[in-house]
Amino acid sequence: MDAENSSFFNFIIVGAGPAGLTAGIIAARLGFTSIILEKGRLAGPNPRGEGMAHMPIVDEILGEGFLPSIGFKSNGGRVWHSPNDLQITTTYKGYDHYFFEWREFIDRFTEVANDLGVKISFNSTVIEPIEKHGITLGVKYKSMDGQIQEVFGNAVLDCSGFKGVIGKRYGIDYAKMNCPIIKCLISNANFDIKENPDLEFYFIGNGDLGYSLNFPPCVAYFFPLENRRAEVGLMLRMAQVPNMNTVKIPNNEEILRVWNEIKQNYPGFSVFFKNCNIDYEEITSLPNAKMAEKFVPNPGVVLLGDSAGFVNPFGSSGLFYSMEMAKFWVSMITQDLEALIKLNKSKIDINENLWTFNKIEKYTIKFEEQDVYKEVKNMYNLIGAFEYKIFNRLRTSDKINKKWDYIASLLNQA
Numbered sequence: 001m002d003a004e005n006s007s008f009f010n011f012i013i014v015g016a017g018p019a020g021l022t023a024g025i026i027a028a029r030l031g032f033t034s035i036i037l038e039k040g041r042l043a044g045p046n047p048r049g050e051g052m053a054h055m056p057i058v059d060e061i062l063g064e065g066f067l068p069s070i071g072f073k074s075n076g077g078r079v080w081h082s083p084n085d086l087q088i089t090t091t092y093k094g095y096d097h098y099f100f101e102w103r104e105f106i107d108r109f110t111e112v113a114n115d116l117g118v119k120i121s122f123n124s125t126v127i128e129p130i131e132k133h134g135i136t137l138g139v140k141y142k143s144m145d146g147q148i149q150e151v152f153g154n155a156v157l158d159c160s161g162f163k164g165v166i167g168k169r170y171g172i173d174y175a176k177m178n179c180p181i182i183k184c185l186i187s188n189a190n191f192d193i194k195e196n197p198d199l200e201f202y203f204i205g206n207g208d209l210g211y212s213l214n215f216p217p218c219v220a221y222f223f224p225l226e227n228r229r230a231e232v233g234l235m236l237r238m239a240q241v242p243n244m245n246t247v248k249i250p251n252n253e254e255i256l257r258v259w260n261e262i263k264q265n266y267p268g269f270s271v272f273f274k275n276c277n278i279d280y281e282e283i284t285s286l287p288n289a290k291m292a293e294k295f296v297p298n299p300g301v302v303l304l305g306d307s308a309g310f311v312n313p314f315g316s317s318g319l320f321y322s323m324e325m326a327k328f329w330v331s332m333i334t335q336d337l338e339a340l341i342k343l344n345k346s347k348i349d350i351n352e353n354l355w356t357f358n359k360i361e362k363y364t365i366k367f368e369e370q371d372v373y374k375e376v377k378n379m380y381n382l383i384g385a386f387e388y389k390i391f392n393r394l395r396t397s398d399k400i401n402k403k404w405d406y407i408a409s410l411l412n413q414a
């Protein structure tokens with residue numbers, strides 16, 4: 001382990017998703033070096049989010065006008081369907097929302113990063129952190145040729161998504177944070193975008209599905225794309241499950257079996273599938289049950305984006321939040337890093353000074369003072385109370401439908 005003589009970057013970024021690429025772009029713009037290690041052969045190899053609000057950070061990172069150029073605009077409406085599609089409530093976010101194709105979105109990050117000279121190493125699977133005296137100084141990764149390589153830096157940013165390869169090593173319990181989700185892309189979908197321009201969510205309570213009575217509460221979703229394409233799927237809501245003895249945690253086979261039934265029969269939702277083609281379908285996960293307890297699980301490591309559970313669990317949106325989180329932490333760390341570099345210390349001395357207990361506490365407090373953190377925390381609290389009331393206490397279609405007016409008033413706060 002030789003941080004002085006090996007390949008060295010200010011930031012070692014694990015994963016080229018929105019969090020990792022934003023981190024690399026911000027670091028480069030501030031004059032710092034980084035390497036992004038991505039296990040796939042291209043950025044974000046598996047499609048994830050395909051809709052987001054048009055917030056200033058999108059223009060800042062990807063360029064003004066980029067988001068409108070790849071997507072179509074909705075007015076931020078969200079249509080919430082009660083179980084069995086008996087009642088509907090629509091809420092509005094009050095800002096422009098764009099739907100787009102993941103590949104076009106994520107490739108733009110790569111383009112911007114490349115233009116700034118950020119080093120991106122594809123087919124590089126990070127395996128574990130490298131530590132000295134309790135500080136993480138780098139990572140080991142398997143490169144394209146199968147060799148195990150080491151790389152060192154001032155900070156390791158775990159942007160590897162919901163499995164958090166580095167976070168897991170430092171005790172982050174992703175099983176408690178993640179919820180299974182089915183992502184499915186369909187074409188020739190049975191809808192007219194003029195009538196369905198919004199995100200649509202269908203609540204399904206525990207005990208409502210005759211073919212799987214112990215299935216966890218879940219939400220089927222429909223997000224329109226252009227040319228009669230749509231993103232559809234099923235989010236399992238696991239936060240209340242530990243307190244619900246009528247729920248059995250399903251394996252992937254059971255999730256797929258239920259999903260197939262929902263596609264064919266679920267009131268309202270199954271209509272979208274009539275004569276459609278299924279272009280993509282996978283079971284993945286999303287951190288929707290809780291945030292990571294620490295964003296710096298070990299001196300030298302910061303969790304960003306999904307690996308930190310930094311997602312708005314109402315609507316499962318994480319694109320904006322992962323970008324904001326990455327920007328904030330990189331900007332904050334570089335301020336101290338710049339001052340330490342000016343003192344002309346050795347690389348190891350710099351890391352020891354950058355990652356003292358007091359500095360970690362300072363970084364964490366500063367982040368927790370940000371509006372974006374407060375918003376995500378608030379949303380987790382709100383969804384906790386919401387899911388307790390609806391999915392745990394009321395639980396079934398009959399009871400949820402009887403209280404729908406009250407539920408609609410809660411949804412207006414989300």
Ligand SMILES: Cc1cc2nc3c(=O)[nH]c(=O)nc-3n(C[C@H](O)[C@H](O)[C@H](O)COP(=O)(O)OP(=O)(O)OC[C@H]3O[C@@H](n4cnc5c(N)ncnc54)[C@H](O)[C@@H]3O)c2cc1C
Nearest residue numbers: 015017018019039044048049126161183305306317318319
């Ligand atoms: C089905 C689904 C739909 C969603 N819809 C929306 C939406 O409409 N709007 C929205 O805002 N959000 C949505 N989200 C959430 C959003 O996509 C995520 O919050 C966001 O992608 C998080 O970005 P990230 O960079 O933290 O992680 P990711 O996007 O998951 O990127 C992680 C990257 O790390 C790489 N990686 C993983 N392990 C390793 C390793 N060991 N070594 C090297 N690289 C590694 C991966 O290949 C990947 O490229 C959705 C998520 C899912 C799953």
